[in-house]
Amino acid sequence: MIPNAALAPAKINLTLHVTGRRDDGYHLLDSLVVFVDLGDRLRVGPAPDLRLSVTGPFKPGVPTDGRNLVMRAARLLAQVTGTTRGAALTLDKILPHPAGIGGGSADAALALHLLADFWKVDLDQLTRDDVLGLGADVPVCLAGPAPMRMRGIGEDLSSVPRLPDCALVLVKPDVDVPTPAIFRALDRTDLAPMDAVPQGLDVAGFAAWLETQRNDLLPPAQAMAPEIAQALTDLRGLPQVKAVGMSGSGATCWGLVAHTADAKLAAKSMQLRHPRWWVAPGGVFQTSRSTT
Numbered sequence: 001m002i003p004n005a006a007l008a009p010a011k012i013n014l015t016l017h018v019t020g021r022r023d024d025g026y027h028l029l030d031s032l033v034v035f036v037d038l039g040d041r042l043r044v045g046p047a048p049d050l051r052l053s054v055t056g057p058f059k060p061g062v063p064t065d066g067r068n069l070v071m072r073a074a075r076l077l078a079q080v081t082g083t084t085r086g087a088a089l090t091l092d093k094i095l096p097h098p099a100g101i102g103g104g105s106a107d108a109a110l111a112l113h114l115l116a117d118f119w120k121v122d123l124d125q126l127t128r129d130d131v132l133g134l135g136a137d138v139p140v141c142l143a144g145p146a147p148m149r150m151r152g153i154g155e156d157l158s159s160v161p162r163l164p165d166c167a168l169v170l171v172k173p174d175v176d177v178p179t180p181a182i183f184r185a186l187d188r189t190d191l192a193p194m195d196a197v198p199q200g201l202d203v204a205g206f207a208a209w210l211e212t213q214r215n216d217l218l219p220p221a222q223a224m225a226p227e228i229a230q231a232l233t234d235l236r237g238l239p240q241v242k243a244v245g246m247s248g249s250g251a252t253c254w255g256l257v258a259h260t261a262d263a264k265l266a267a268k269s270m271q272l273r274h275p276r277w278w279v280a281p282g283g284v285f286q287t288s289r290s291t292t
Helices: 069-081 103-119 128-132 138-143 179-184 203-210 218-224 226-236 260-273
Strands: 005-013 017-021 027-045 050-055 087-092 148-152 156-159 167-172 243-246 253-257 278-283
Touching: 005 103, 005 138, 005 167, 027 103, 027 167, 027 278, 050 069, 069 087, 069 103, 087 103, 103 138, 128 138, 138 148, 138 156, 167 226, 167 260, 179 218, 203 243, 203 253, 218 226, 218 243, 226 243, 226 253, 226 260, 253 260, 260 278
Parallel strands: 050 087
Antiparallel strands: 005 027, 017 027, 027 087, 027 148, 148 156, 167 253, 167 278, 243 253
């Protein structure tokens, strides 16, 4: 049984290749996605109807009505399964938003898991299109937190060879970048896909492989927010950091390190250098959540 309170792990794009654009305007992506042991927390309890409250350091600006993906996910599950039970959802907002690390999508995915258990309904009643309709990152967050390759518009998920044990230091400059504007600023949308993840890599080999891949949203994001380039430069200058990149459309940047202790040291250095920025260390998950 899934407990009635759990972590919604932050989603990190270690690569993000834009490989095409559909006639309906949706971009096709190819991305290596990992999750870290850091994120918002969600709790579910009894209530006569569906309700959501928000706490935490990033509570300001988070809606509690149908604009929130948690409520949309809850209502979708109730509708598809036919349940008439209510639930009181409490979201502890630990992650900044918007940040390119899937906070809202991870929250929605966790809401589906928790409510399916709380209501004793079958999550498999939701179709792939049902889940995708909540957002492009919701399917991978629902399937996580094991590392995965995500393709298409978020619906095509596949496993990858086991990654080396590693951690990340996450850094979000004090700036927001609008995702739609980032995609509109792309020069091309038919770029090469991600290379297959090699097997048996150690941290150094994984870092070297990551340096040969891309986030195609990085150039327009840096043009809109030069602080992103500064964050990447500062991360690359830390002795613990093996590779750097930006997650999603930004503005959160990541630095790959070998151990959680290294991530903590790197995070301390970045926080001292940029006290107004959001900085956090996190270990990378290797397996998906247990449902037993």
